[in-house]
Amino acid sequence: MFLENLIAITPTQHMTKAHPLGKTKEINVEYQELLLKAKAGSIEENLGDVNVETIYSFERFLSVLNTGFDEENEIIDPDYSKVMNVINLHYMNLD
Structure with a gap:
């Protein structure tokens, strides 16, 4: 039940x-x-962006990815290049 798990389409x-x-x-x-x-x-x-209300959490997004991917990726600092790598590796392994 995280906002990080919602994608509006x-x-x-x-x-x-x-x-x-x-x-x-x-x-x-x-x-x-x-x-x-x-x-x-x-x-x-x-x-x-310090000028807007913070509505997300990096840790919750990582939890969403770990749950959805059934993995235990550990990223200590909010490192989005590592997050992109986690996503890329997950989908590369599906092929």
């Missing part, structure tokens, strides 16, 4: 991009990877 994006041909039992992993990378960017932007 339109109903059309959900049915045509996230699930190929509207088959909700299938997941477009390339699109999922793209959305996770975009979410990481949004989190980095939010946490780095």
Whole structure:
């Protein structure tokens, strides 16, 4: 139940991009990877901007990734290049 686990997309994006041909039992992993990378960017932007309310947590995002990937990645400092590497490695291993 983390905000870091929510990605806002339109109903059309959900049915045509996230699930190929509207088959909700299938997941477009390339699109999922793209959305996770975009979410990481949004989190980095939010946490780095002192002029806006902080709504995200790096630690919660890492927890979301670890749960979804069924992995135990440990990144001590908010290091987004390492997060991108975790995402890249996960999806490379799916092939």
